[in-house]
Amino acid sequence: MNIKIAHLYPDLLNLYGDRGNIACLKKRLEWRGIGAEIVRCTCDDESFNLSDTDIIFIGGGSDREQKIVCSKLLRHKDELREYVENNGVLAAVCGGYQLLGKYYKLEDETIEGLDILDIYTEQGKKRLIGNVVLESEYTDGKIVGFENHGGRTYIGGHTPLGKVVYGSGNDDKSGYEGVVYKNVVATYLHGPLLPKNPPLCDRILTNALKRKYPDFKELPPLNDALEIVANEYIANRFKK
């Protein structure tokens, strides 16, 4: 078995080392004897091709970088939407999450989004920065992470990734964080999200393996004792 991971615009969207998530996806496949191929789709690379892609990852970036990426990605809007509607697996973080929506409204301009999710984002007055703990039906245990965003994302009727136990979440008011839609997981949680949350990483990998290999059942467990201790430590440290 082999999984192909497309990392979109790592040259522009890689705040807080979001690419650590790619290393985690790859390593957790290899530890189970499954091949992993990483394709870096950089800004000046025109060979964008999703036909044999199993997982797309989009990281976060500043508003400036997001704008550049968006102008590139809009050319692939239909292809991306078709991929998602075809149950393609996509993980998007922060700026990447915002780009999946209808638009991101800044003080003096509006960045058009890919319109893959029926959500929109508006810039708020203060940035929402800090640790986050989520309760989520999507994975076992709590999801922990770090957020830093000026945008408030309104997800309408979409299913959130989790309920905020600690932190601000999508819009600082609703008490929810992220979106799960088909095989898309979109979240404000930055940096080493997947190393901090192995069950979330495995859920994403399982979605990709099931889509590609219909007979695939489940991933064999790994020894995540240390990761689980670290995750629980953070979940216990940050409580309301």
Ligand code: GLN
């Ligand atoms: N530029 C976006 C915001 O501030 C996303 C930032 C990020 O990816 N950290 O809301």
